[in-house]
Amino acid sequence: MGQAYTPGLKVTTDTLLRQRRVLPLRGEVMVQANTIVGAQDVVARAELPGDIMPINMANRLSVPPGDVRSLLQVEEGMQIKKGDLLAETKGIFGLMKSKVLSDHSGVVENISDTTGQLILRGPSTPVEVLAYLPGKVVEVLDGEGVVIENQVALIQGIFGIGGEAFGPICMATSSHGETLDPSHITENMRGAIIVGGARVSHAAVKRAIEVGAAGIVAGGVDDADLKAMLGYDLGVAITGSERIGVSVVITEGFGEIAMSERTFRILQSREGRQASVNGATQIRAGVMRPEIVIPLESNDIPDNDESQWEAGQLAIGRPLRVIRDPWFGRIGTVSSLPAEPAVLDSGSRTRVLEVDFGNGEKAIVPRANVELIEA
Amino acid sequence: MTIDPNSINVILATDCGSTTTKSVFIERQADGTFRQTQRGEAPTTVEEPFADVTIGVINAVTEIGEVAGRKLVDDEGRIIQPAGTDSDGNPVGCDIYISTSSAGGGLQMMVGGVVKQMTAESAKRAALGAGAIVMDTIAANDGRKPHEQIQRIRELRPDMILLSGGTDGGDVKKVTEIAERIAPARPQPRFGSKFVMPVIFAGNKEARESVDNAFDESIDLQCVENLRPTLEEENLGPARDAIHDMFLEHVMAQAPGYDKLMGWTSAPIMPTPGAVGNILTTIADRQGKNALAVDIGGATTDVFSVFDGVFNRTVSANLGMSYSISNVVAEAGLDNVLRWVHLEGMDESELRNRVKNKMIRPTTIPQSREALVFEQAVAREALRLAYVQHKEFATTLKGVQQQRTVGDTFSQKTSGSTIVDAMKLDLLVASGGVLSHAPRMSQTALMLVDAFEPEGFTTLAKDSIFMMPHLGVLASVHAEASEQVFSRDCLVVLGTCVAAAGDVKWSKPAFSWEMRGSQNAEGELLGGQLKLVELAAGETATVTVKPARGIDLGAGPGNQVAHEVTGGSVGLILDARGRPIALPESREEARDVVHGWYRELNIIDEGDA
Numbered sequence: 010m011g012q013a014y015t016p017g018l019k020v021t022t023d024t025l026l027r028q029r030r031v032l033p034l035r036g037e038v039m040v041q042a043n044t045i046v047g048a049q050d051v052v053a054r055a056e057l058p059g060d061i062m063p064i065n066m067a068n069r070l071s072v073p074p075g076d077v078r079s080l081l082q083v084e085e086g087m088q089i090k091k092g093d094l095l096a097e098t099k100g101i102f103g104l105m106k107s108k109v110l111s112d113h114s115g116v117v118e119n120i121s122d123t124t125g126q127l128i129l130r131g132p133s134t135p136v137e138v139l140a141y142l143p144g145k146v147v148e149v150l151d152g153e154g155v156v157i158e159n160q161v162a163l164i165q166g167i168f169g170i171g172g173e174a175f176g177p178i179c180m181a182t183s184s185h186g187e188t189l190d191p192s193h194i195t196e197n198m199r200g201a202i203i204v205g206g207a208r209v210s211h212a213a214v215k216r217a218i219e220v221g222a223a224g225i226v227a228g229g230v231d232d233a234d235l236k237a238m239l240g241y242d243l244g245v246a247i248t249g250s251e252r253i254g255v256s257v258v259i260t261e262g263f264g265e266i267a268m269s270e271r272t273f274r275i276l277q278s279r280e281g282r283q284a285s286v287n288g289a290t291q292i293r294a295g296v297m298r299p300e301i302v303i304p305l306e307s308n309d310i311p312d313n314d315e316s317q318w319e320a321g322q323l324a325i326g327r328p329l330r331v332i333r334d335p336w337f338g339r340i341g342t343v344s345s346l347p348a349e350p351a352v353l354d355s356g357s358r359t360r361v362l363e364v365d366f367g368n369g370e371k372a373i374v375p376r377a378n379v380e381l382i383e384a
Numbered sequence: 385m386t387i388d389p390n391s392i393n394v395i396l397a398t399d400c401g402s403t404t405t406k407s408v409f410i411e412r413q414a415d416g417t418f419r420q421t422q423r424g425e426a427p428t429t430v431e432e433p434f435a436d437v438t439i440g441v442i443n444a445v446t447e448i449g450e451v452a453g454r455k456l457v458d459d460e461g462r463i464i465q466p467a468g469t470d471s472d473g474n475p476v477g478c479d480i481y482i483s484t485s486s487a488g489g490g491l492q493m494m495v496g497g498v499v500k501q502m503t504a505e506s507a508k509r510a511a512l513g514a515g516a517i518v519m520d521t522i523a524a525n526d527g528r529k530p531h532e533q534i535q536r537i538r539e540l541r542p543d544m545i546l547l548s549g550g551t552d553g554g555d556v557k558k559v560t561e562i563a564e565r566i567a568p569a570r571p572q573p574r575f576g577s578k579f580v581m582p583v584i585f586a587g588n589k590e591a592r593e594s595v596d597n598a599f600d601e602s603i604d605l606q607c608v609e610n611l612r613p614t615l616e617e618e619n620l621g622p623a624r625d626a627i628h629d630m631f632l633e634h635v636m637a638q639a640p641g642y643d644k645l646m647g648w649t650s651a652p653i654m655p656t657p658g659a660v661g662n663i664l665t666t667i668a669d670r671q672g673k674n675a676l677a678v679d680i681g682g683a684t685t686d687v688f689s690v691f692d693g694v695f696n697r698t699v700s701a702n703l704g705m706s707y708s709i710s711n712v713v714a715e716a717g718l719d720n721v722l723r724w725v726h727l728e729g730m731d732e733s734e735l736r737n738r739v740k741n742k743m744i745r746p747t748t749i750p751q752s753r754e755a756l757v758f759e760q761a762v763a764r765e766a767l768r769l770a771y772v773q774h775k776e777f778a779t780t781l782k783g784v785q786q787q788r789t790v791g792d793t794f795s796q797k798t799s800g801s802t803i804v805d806a807m808k809l810d811l812l813v814a815s816g817g818v819l820s821h822a823p824r825m826s827q828t829a830l831m832l833v834d835a836f837e838p839e840g841f842t843t844l845a846k847d848s849i850f851m852m853p854h855l856g857v858l859a860s861v862h863a864e865a866s867e868q869v870f871s872r873d874c875l876v877v878l879g880t881c882v883a884a885a886g887d888v889k890w891s892k893p894a895f896s897w898e899m900r901g902s903q904n905a906e907g908e909l910l911g912g913q914l915k916l917v918e919l920a921a922g923e924t925a926t927v928t929v930k931p932a933r934g935i936d937l938g939a940g941p942g943n944q945v946a947h948e949v950t951g952g953s954v955g956l957i958l959d960a961r962g963r964p965i966a967l968p969e970s971r972e973e974a975r976d977v978v979h980g981w982y983r984e985l986n987i988i989d990e991g992d993a
Contacts, residue, residue: 034572061534061568074557118568123560123594128568168744232736244702244711245683246743262744264737292707292744293683333748334738334755355756356823357749378748 031154046140059131067125074125160305169288169299171256176223182206185273191216218254228268249289256288333378341366396478397854407444418865420873436641486656496522498549507548514627515658537569550588563598586623659856673810680816682706685770696778700770706746716765724761726979767835815847839885840938879952887934888962901925909960919951
């Protein structure tokens with residue numbers, strides 16, 4: 010058997026990217042089809058219904074729920090300001106009246122005769138969706154959002170934190186194997202997407218936040234550093250909503266690990282160019298990886314490592330990365346694809362391949378433990 | 385549709401999981417019994433670019449057809465029913481086709497009740513029993529302010545909501561208040577923005593009208609019998625049935641290709657965990673056993689139990705071996721994981737990075753022996769934590785007034801105490817990657833024993849190809865066929881564990897034992913020892929144990945007990961480690977002890993470090 014299939018992360022200098030940018034609820038689309046949009050242009054907007062404040066009128070007035078409606082000074086649909094009178098009892102001979110004033114501003118949404126509750130809805134909050142991908146609006150989804158398309162260089166990371174960020178690419182280290190330390194980060198990196206080589210330390214992230222960087226891209230991160238950045242131990246890889254002050258994209262994994270040379274080269278050749286970065290990661294069904302997107306320019310030279318391989322195809326000569334110990338992070342090429350399963354040191358019997366790390370060093374690795382370097 | 389069980393000879397079943405669709409083929413044999421004969425699998429095709437579940441089903445079924453030499457799919461891509469022969473006399477088709485599904489994340493629900501420990505807990509039990517993942521439980525006394533609850537409901541996107549509250553004829557106001565919190569939150573269903581949210585009301589029947597008034601047209605309300613008609617009684621059946629109906633009508637009908645699949649099946653499609661519950665309950669009922677089954681996956685661990693006929697299921701949402709592995713280590717603590725590792729020189733910071741790397745690359749497998757030992761250590765802790773959660777949930781009804789007699793004076797039993805009793809457990813079934821695919825059966829057996837700590841006599845088994853879901857649906861159509869296949873093909877019996885509970889003292893005599901039957905042997909165990917005795921699959925023997933004072937093996941402290949046991953691929957495991965299993969405090973000493981246990985049970989080879 011000459012080939013098999015295994016997934017990999019996309020690292021390419023030229024691909025057609027389509028992004029669906031939609032609102033969390035129906036709203037208004039702000040752009041028309043065929044418009045060219047910038048990364049931070051607002052493409053859709055909606056009003057998120059306000060918070061709900063239930064007020065137990067029956068308790069506050071000390072009356073049965075069924076009597077509440079007759080004592081109300083407001084009705085459903087009315088706009089109320091904080092401090093407005095909501096209800097008042099008749100009192101005894103007009104004295105000792107109980108009053109209920111509103112603690113919040115909002116609209117009276119509902120009054121229940123069963124429970125005596127008044128539901129007040131607070132002011133709505135606007136939600137905006139940015140284009141994120143600079144390019145052409147190819148489709149307008151009525152009331153929902155848009156689809157944007159552009160030719161870009163795309164680098165998928167393995168794990169990230171923080172949401173969308175924008176800025177120029179700024180190389181902080183001179184090689185792909187160099188650790189990103191605070192000393193690499195300077196004041197002029199404000200608003201930039203900082204690229205380091207290997208592992209990024211917590212101290213470097215703190216320094217990047219200090220200078221006001223927009224994002225960080227690095228090869229690896231240590232578990233202890235991640236814990237320090239977040240303030241807690243991450244249990245499941247569902248991220249994107251963290252607010253640590255900078256978005257982080259890790260391209261290879263956890264530990265002392267260098268960024269793939271090719272990824273570093275692609276970013277280096279685009280230094281100074283505007284990029285869109287998203288740290289959001291979701292490793293569940295419907296997997297979502299963090300990414301760095303850089304729109305193509307006419308003078309871009311395609312990377313000469315662009316693949317002649319079919320996506321996902323595992324074949325002799327194909328470059329790959331080992332993604333589990335004992336060779337975690339090593340990069341090599343497929344040198345043999347035995348058809349028969351083999352018994353591993355762990356005692357498990359599974360399908361394997363032989364990987365050539367160069368310099369004549371070879372190893373047998375389970376097929377489940379490699380990741381293709383996709384172009 | 386009613387099916388005559390006598391006319392069924394050929395059964396085809398599929399389980400559409402999130403990633404894989406598994407098919408099994410069951411045929412009536414010459415002696416009249418049913419056996420599973422073939423199986424196949426193919427990637428599930430619910431998501432783009434296919435977006436049609438039936439493509440994966442047809443692929444998995446075609447694989448069976450090819451090995452069985454029977455055409456199961458016609459030229460239009462439909463499953464051929466009933467079974468027959470083609471013009472050349474070759475066998476084609478099946479008599480019934482059944483399926484379960486957990487694709488697209490399964491059934492996700494939110495439940496609500498008035499009192500958290502009472503009606504809300506009963507609602508949670510009903511939802512879990514029906515095979516749902518319970519995203520949150522809202523109750524009047526859950527400690528959150530009303531606006532916080534409403535905010536939470538807004539954030540969730542459940543497939544449906546189950547609302548309970550109040551005993552029949554009891555309070556109306558409180559349950560209506562809960563409905564009034566759900567209504568303005570306008571919960572959005574997970575699939576599609578055009579569909580209305582299904583809400584099942586299974587509370588005080590006198591509150592139906594006011595609950596109905598609380599909702600507008602954005603909610604599809606269905607009222608069923610109260611799941612807690614009185615404090616002393618739980619009636620989960622009608623709510624579970626309503627969940628299954630709504631699951632088909634609302635959730636499945638919107639998932640890509642399910643409308644077609646529903647037209648093919650001879651019985652309603654069930655949520656996968658609901659079907660597992662069905663088979664376990666059927667077996668426990670027909671064989672009069674107390675049984676517990678565990679399915680440990682990448683993201684979650686499901687525990688199912690039937691004790692004295694009462695079924696319970698829990699889902700530990702963030703205890704799993706890949707997506708959630710980092711959470712297991714965080715919850716259990718690395719020290720608790722490492723107590724099960726007999727190897728020296730593992731660097732803690734390196735291990736933590738490995739755990740995170742497994743989390744972000746969930747499909748990798750352990751290549752080295754060290755990696756396997758560590759992964760199985762994590763599995764023990766994931767299973768242990770899931771079992772703790774299960775015991776806390778599977779309780780007698782809370783809030784019930786108990787009449788206590790003089791005889792109960794010294795009894796510690798209160799309402800809400802767990803019904804899971806390790807001493808009463810007869811059958812412990814393992815399934816899920818780390819248990820099913822362990823290189824050695826003894827590794828599976830010891831992971832079970834270390835995590836669940838069964839007491840007395842317990843049969844250990846594994847469902848290696850996870851056939852329980854298929855058999856769960858089959859049980860609703862043909863219980864006899866389901867039971868036969870369960871016992872003969874589904875379960876791989878690992879052996880029997882005989883374990884001492886009570887006052888076990890380290891290195892002091894714990895119990896003497898004698899085995900008579902297919903194999904004969906006897907001996908004595910000291911506290912802290914573990915022993916493996918040969919008793920192969922199909923062999924049986926009577927084991928008599930005589931415990932030391934204060935030690936219990938099922939007949940009370942110090943009392944002799946005899947029991948018929950079955951052998952298996954591992955054999956008879958004698959466990960004198962006491963309960964809970966306590967290890968020496970020093971890491972070095974603990975490592976030596978664990979090393980000894982692993983050697984005794986052939987977890988590792990004699991010469992291995």
